Amino acid sequence: MNWIFATIEELQAAMTEGELTAKELTLFYLQRIASYDKEGPKINAIAEINPDALHIAEALDAERSLTGPRGPLHGIPILIKDNIDSGDKMHTTAGSVALENHYATKDSFVAKKLREAGAVILGKANLTEWANFMTEGMPNGYSSRGGQVLNPYGPGKFDVGGSSSGPGAAIASGFAAASVGTETSGSILSPASSNSIVGIKPTVGLISRSGIIPIAHSQDTAGPMAPTVADAAILLGALTETDADDPATFISEGKAQKDYTSNLVLEGLNGARIGVDRNYLTELDEEELQLANEAINVLTRLGAQVIDPVEITTDPSNYSVLYHEFKADLNAYLAKVSGNVPVHNLNELIQFNQQHKEKALKYGQSILIESDEKSGSLTEAEYINARVEDITLSQTEGIDAVMDKHNLDALFFVNYYGCAIAAKAGYPSITVPAGYTSEGKPFGITFTGRAFSEDKLIELAYAYEQATKLRRAPTFH
Secondary structure (H helix, E strand, O other), rough: OOOOOHHHHHHHHHHHOOOOOOHHHHHHHHHHHHHHHOOOOOOEEEEEOOOHHHHHHHHHHHHHHOOOOOOOOOEEEEEOOEEEEEOOOOOOEEEHHHHHHOOOOOOHHHHHHHOOOEEEEEEEEEOHHHHHHOOOOOOOOOEOOOOEOOOOOOOOOOOOOOHHHHHHHHHHOOOOOOEEEEOOOOOHHHHHHHHOOEEEOOOEEOOOOOEOOOOOOOOOOEEEOOOOOOHHHHHHEEEHHEOOOOOHHHHOOOOOOOHHHOOOOOOOOOEEEEEEEEHOOOOOHHHHHHHHHHHHHHHHHHHOOEEOOOOOOOOOOOOOOHHHHHHHHHHHHHHHOOOOOOOOOHHHHHHHHHHOOOOOOOOOOHHHHHHHOOOOOOOHHHHHHHHHHHHHHHHHHHHHHHHHHHHEEEEEEEEEEEEHHHHHEEEEEEEEOOEEEOOOOOEEEEEEEOOHHHHHHHHHHHHHHHHHHOOOOOOOO
């Protein structure tokens, strides 16, 4: 049987029945990568393969035969974005040639949790360099180390989304069962919707940020990217736990769940109140708007009370916080890398790129330079005032206000539109496939809610997904 697009539940059942082993599954995915990542359509989603992947899979097979599976991820190959530390034989580079020789000294908390769950970390996935916080005008999916990631639904034709472009394109292409991406503002939701998969951008603090190359501590989070809502829910539950190295995770105590599969209910939309702000639909063309309206009609048919329209009266558009926090956070990360790495702060990175500009600066580094002009101490009034404004406009006067006014369970967006206000609030979102244009371009819808409402968002997304089953795999020739 071809297991490439089987769900995690189906893969576990096959392993339990002895029809499949973790080693065989890992080989399936490796063969798929060999055929389509650097050959054929050359999706270029994979930055690096874990040299220990097959040995890890064999060891997990042996463990299963002796003591049974640890849980739903036992023996399941998972990809992680190439800005997530792994204390093994793989590099962590954020797509930068400046870090092409960087090995993390220990696992990120995310990698640690994956190993504890029995997952096979299959490899690292490409990304938009520095998680798309390097320069203006750089295409989604491009990095100086990894090159250009392509969208499997239209290689070279459709935007692959960013910055978790590699995880998104890889899962759409069937290169692993699921992946872990990261988001600061849209970097999970954008590639998930662009590649017709499910992406969950969690509440900041639900998943530890330690051991992940940062942009901004106020908005950064890792999150699952998978073919189905159920797969994403399984992966999310495996990643949640408080981490002594990340104080934000202690906010999640009593709110995080270890198992989100109880929220996979077919009636999840029945009685839910969902608000639609049509100001976020104005950029859609006629065909995309029709897909959005069809999705809204499905919500109503499934018993949701759709309040259309509502209006989010504030939407913070000042990105000053990111420039200030990037310098402070990146300097703290780079200060700890090995002496073999040529850069240990943002200024050294800029100088390195300039000295190797033929390879490193195809699109420039304007954002890096602008961020380096900040103090890195987070003492400027500009930063503090912008941070307060972000919280006020995105939370109190933004999402909270409109949800209170209309007693909403979630807000409805399309693709990654609306990602910025949720990102600044630190609130969760989930995107789910919602069809394709006549050209075959993927289209997604997104539900956004209050802090730690992942359980409710999964209910909404699962009910929609199961009622429509619109996702189809790309076709490679």
